[in-house]
Amino acid sequence: MLSGVPEQDGFGEVLSDITGGLVAGRDSSTLLRLVTDGCAELLGVAATGVMLVDPRGGVEVVSASDERARFVEVLQSQVEQGPCLDCIREADVVSVEDLEREQRWPEFVSAALEVGYRAVHALPLRLGGRAVGGLNLLHTAAVPFPAEQRRWAQALADLAVLGLSQEPDVNRRAERLAEQTMTALNDRVALGQVVGLVAGSLDISPERGRALVEAHASHRDVPLREFARSVAEGEVSSAEIESVPRARERPGHRS
Amino acid sequence: MDGIRRERLWRAVTDSAGGDWARGVCQVCVAVLTGVASAALSLRTESRAQELLAASDGWGARLEEEQYTLGEGPGVAAFATGGPVLVADLAADQARWPGFAEAALSSGAAAAFAFPMQVGMIRLGTLALYRRRPGGLAAQSLTDAVVLADLATTALLRQTENDELAGLDALRPVNSYQDVNVATGMLAARLRISLDDAFARLRAHAFMEGRSVLDVAQDVVQRRISLEFPAE
Numbered sequence: 131m132l133s134g135v136p137e138q139d140g141f142g143e144v145l146s147d148i149t150g151g152l153v154a155g156r157d158s159s160t161l162l163r164l165v166t167d168g169c170a171e172l173l174g175v176a177a178t179g180v181m182l183v184d185p186r187g188g189v190e191v192v193s194a195s196d197e198r199a200r201f202v203e204v205l206q207s208q209v210e211q212g213p214c215l216d217c218i219r220e221a222d223v224v225s226v227e228d229l230e231r232e233q234r235w236p237e238f239v240s241a242a243l244e245v246g247y248r249a250v251h252a253l254p255l256r257l258g259g260r261a262v263g264g265l266n267l268l269h270t271a272a273v274p275f276p277a278e279q280r281r282w283a284q285a286l287a288d289l290a291v292l293g294l295s296q297e298p299d300v301n302r303r304a305e306r307l308a309e310q311t312m313t314a315l316n317d318r319v320a321l322g323q324v325v326g327l328v329a330g331s332l333d334i335s336p337e338r339g340r341a342l343v344e345a346h347a348s349h350r351d352v353p354l355r356e357f358a359r360s361v362a363e364g365e366v367s368s369a370e371i372e373s374v375p376r377a378r379e380r381p382g383h384r385s
Numbered sequence: 386m387d388g389i390r391r392e393r394l395w396r397a398v399t400d401s402a403g404g405d406w407a408r409g410v411c412q413v414c415v416a417v418l419t420g421v422a423s424a425a426l427s428l429r430t431e432s433r434a435q436e437l438l439a440a441s442d443g444w445g446a447r448l449e450e451e452q453y454t455l456g457e458g459p460g461v462a463a464f465a466t467g468g469p470v471l472v473a474d475l476a477a478d479q480a481r482w483p484g485f486a487e488a489a490l491s492s493g494a495a496a497a498f499a500f501p502m503q504v505g506m507i508r509l510g511t512l513a514l515y516r517r518r519p520g521g522l523a524a525q526s527l528t529d530a531v532v533l534a535d536l537a538t539t540a541l542l543r544q545t546e547n548d549e550l551a552g553l554d555a556l557r558p559v560n561s562y563q564d565v566n567v568a569t570g571m572l573a574a575r576l577r578i579s580l581d582d583a584f585a586r587l588r589a590h591a592f593m594e595g596r597s598v599l600d601v602a603q604d605v606v607q608r609r610i611s612l613e614f615p616a617e
């Protein structure tokens with residue numbers, strides 16, 4: 131979509147998605163996703179990201195419309211200094227129409243330009259008179275931030291805050307991440323063991339064992355970790371993995 | 386007051402080790418905690434698998450590996466209980482973990498401390514500290530160690546989140562012991578025993594030969610040694 135005037139119909143749809151999510155009590159990360167996706171869709175923004183003040187100190191990236199590592203890194207380059215940090219500090223919009231002519235925040239500016247962004251507008255996520263975070267809107271061309279767009283964007287930012295303040299327990303997020311970390315570790319262990327099981331029972335090298343496990347996971351269209359877990363837990367027997375699944379389902383599975 | 390100390394320690398972590406927070410935590414431990422010669426961060430699972438996130442030196446890394454081989458030691462205990470484990474004099478307290486105490490003493494360790502990395506009820510690993518001379522941690526060092534273990538936990542969670550955002554696999558430890566898991570699976574298949582039994586056998590074999598479980602696992606994976614160990 132061209133940048134400029136947002137489309138009214140689209141806005142209604144995005145708005146009802148988000149408010150529907152709020153009413154249904156969706157978790158905050160899902161709501162943040164709806165908000166960042168909504169910004170990208172409605173405001174003609176190339177990418178968006180939400181940063182939050184960590185009560186333990188500093189700010190962190192909590193949501194990004196573009197999940198590529200490089201974009202997340204651009205957002206993170208503001209942890210020390212950047213438009214979003216200033217916007218949070220001042221609880222006010224910080225708008226940079228053309229990054230190439232910006233003198234402040236050299237680290238952020240060069241990181242953003244390198245990945246192809248030319249303009250950034252940062253809006254505060256306000257709660258009770260102070261900023262608890264910021265919404266970054268990034269453009270690939272130099273663009274101003276007209277009042278009307280600013281109003282739409284602030285409405286979405288306010289919805290993001292509503293989504294965040296719905297989280298019943300601040301610690302819940304930390305616990306969810308801890309569970310995820312623990313699961314990732316257990317999955318790694320399970321995958322290693324399953325590769326060994328297959329290699330041992332077929333008398334093949336672990337490398338070939340791994341390729342076979344990967345082929346079966348992709349053949350069944352389940353994530354590798356999930357498949358490994360089901361083998362380790364005995365839901366799928368290693369005998370079932372002994373043969374290569376029908377070829378040509380997924381090309382390029384040689385090793 | 387505590388917040389300022391915490392902030393200062395975190396700044397020290399991020400200023401060292403070029404952005405590698407895990408290595409930074411270990412280096413700051415050695416620099417800040419009185420008498421501590423080495424520090425290591427390990428991830429641990431209930432099934433006793435281990436991964437090394439970072440260590441300030443090879444000695445600390447080896448002491449963590451000893452615990453993996455032996456299935457005992459301060460880190461294993463801190464993870465199991467969810468509280469700090471403080472052993473000011475390993476020589477005087479050998480009965481607690483005879484195997485680990487012997488290995489640690491002979492490699493020059495005299496005192497060992499471990500702090501769990503945990504969030505609520507969920508435990509993720511441990512921060513271990515080793516001294517070359519007997520002696521407890523001074524009060525300030527003890528407080529700082531708890532804060533550093535907590536900072537490491539926060540950084541680990543943040544890394545999980547960033548990895549997730551970036552679509553990367555979570556957890557990329559510096560020293561992966563993945564060979565141990567593969568070897569466990571290979572043994573289980575070959576000997577038709579459970580994964581738990583296979584892991585126990587792997588460790589027993591390493592212990593008998595005075596080698597680390599990782600060494601033996603690599604031999605198994607590369608088929609340099611027979612999988613058929615002598616019967617128990």
